[in-house]
Every structure is written in structure tokens, then in C-alpha cells.
Amino acid sequence: EAEVAQSPRYKITEKSQAVAFWCDPISGHATLYWYRQILGQGPELLVQFQDESVVDDSQLPKDRFSAERLKGVDSTLKIQPAELGDSAMYLCASSLGVHEQYFGPGTRLTVT
Amino acid sequence: SQQGEEDPQALSIQEGENATMNCSYKTSINNLQWYRQNSGRGLVHLILIRSNEREKHSGRLRVTLDTSKKSSSLLITASRAADTASYFCATDADSWGKLQFGAGTQVVVTP
Numbered sequence: 061e062a063e064v065a066q067s068p069r070y071k072i073t074e075k076s077q078a079v080a081f082w083c084d085p086i087s088g089h090a091t092l093y094w095y096r097q098i099l100g101q102g103p104e105l106l107v108q109f110q111d112e113s114v115v116d117d118s119q120l121p122k123d124r125f126s127a128e129r130l131k132g133v134d135s136t137l138k139i140q141p142a143e144l145g146d147s148a149m150y151l152c153a154s155s156l157g158v159h160e161q162y163f164g165p166g167t168r169l170t171v172t
Numbered sequence: 173s174q175q176g177e178e179d180p181q182a183l184s185i186q187e188g189e190n191a192t193m194n195c196s197y198k199t200s201i202n203n204l205q206w207y208r209q210n211s212g213r214g215l216v217h218l219i220l221i222r223s224n225e226r227e228k229h230s231g232r233l234r235v236t237l238d239t240s241k242k243s244s245s246l247l248i249t250a251s252r253a254a255d256t257a258s259y260f261c262a263t264d265a266d267s268w269g270k271l272q273f274g275a276g277t278q279v280v281v282t283p
Contacts, residue, residue, distance in 0.1 A: 102262075105270060153215075160205060160220055161271065164214050166212075
């Protein structure tokens with residue numbers, strides 16, 4: 061069964077350092093999402109791509125976060141510089157149009 | 173900001189019992205979805221109910237939707253230890269399929 065791949069699974073970084081996460085969606089899924097999930101809360105959408113275009117990044121802290129999906133397939137989310145408050149689970153999901161979303165296993169980020 | 177609010181925040185039951193959790197939301201929706209998340213893992217889609225539907229079943233899951241009250245419920249019948257997880261409702265209210273999640277209900281099923 062096709063799955064969304066994410067790497068790394070765990071990342072520990074010091075504040076002010078740069079960190080990057082990678083996501084490979086299910087083949088053929090045009091829509092890709094990056095979420096941040098703080099412990100004890102539901103996921104919050106950071107950015108949504110339709111193919112290579114951003115359709116929603118209203119909740120992305122653009123002073124430090126960036127996301128790209130250059131060829132409309134895999135995607136990278138970057139944080140520079142990382143802050144203590146960025147510690148969270150970062151989840152990637154993909155979907156076929158406007159339907160249920162398929163989530164990857166997530167990247168657990170700890171900023172020290 | 174999170175549109176959905178789940179109730180209760182936590183639920184502890186024994187195997188074989190039914191588990192019911194509720195979700196309330198604030199704006200008109202296209203559909204409402206329920207997801208399950210095991211500890212430290214990604215979310216798994218359970219069921220999608222459209223705004224013109226009132227009830228939907230999938231295996232041991234039953235979902236209802238009342239758009240006049242802006243609320244939904246998820247019932248898990250004959251629960252099993254493997255149902256231990258957090259359950260989230262998510263509303264789809266725009267044309268791009270953006271989901272807004274609630275804070276979730278943490279369900280513990282003891283053998």
C-alpha cells in the first residue's frame with residue numbers, strides 16, 4: 061500500500077540553527093500539506109500545495125519558515141533559525157483533490 | 173486557530189464497551205472527517221461525511237452529522253484495546269480542501 065514518506069523521523073537541534081524536513085507524497089497526489097502539531101493539540105496547517113503552487117500559507121511564519129515543492133512531487137520544509145517554540149511534530153499529508161488526506165509518520169523536532 | 177472542539181477531552185472504557193465522542197464547529201462546511209492517531213504517529217483517516225449526509229457507517233464506526241447544530245459524533249462499538257488512540261474531527265470549509273482540526277479526544281481501552 062502506498063504511503064507518504066517523511067524524513068528524518070526525529071531531529072534534535074539547537075536554537076538558531078537551521079533544520080529541514082523532507083516529504084514524498086503518494087504517487088499521483090497533486091495536493092500536499094505540511095502541518096505542525098504541538099503536543100496535546102490537533103494539527104495546524106502551515107502550507108498547502110496544489111502541484112508546485114502554494115494555495116494557502118496563511119499560518120506559515122514566513123520570517124523563519126519556508127516550503128517548496130519545485131517539481132510538484134516531493135517537498136521540503138525549512139526553519140531558519142529554529143526557536144524553542146518550534147518544538148513539535150511536523151506532519152506531511154497528501155490527497156487526490158478535495159478528499160481524505162493521507163498522513164506520513166511525522167518528524168518529531170526538539171529545539172534545545 | 174482550530175474550528176472543531178471535541179468532547180470529552182479524554183475517555184477511558186473497557187473492552188467491549190461503546191465509545192462516543194462529539195465534535196462541535198463554528199462555520200458552514202463541505203464535509204467533516206474523523207481521524208485516528210496512535211501515540212507519536214501520523215493520522216489515519218477513518219470516515220468522511222458530507223454536509224448533505226446525516227449518518228454514515230464503516231465497520232464498527234458510526235458517524236452522525238447535524239448541520240443545524242454544527243455538531244458531529246463518532247461512535248465506536250464493541251471497543252478493543254487496539255482502539256486506544258486520539259481521535260480528531262476535522263472540518264473542510266473551503267474550496268481547496270483545507271482541514272481545520274480540533275484538539276482531539278484521547279481514548280483508552282483497557283482489556
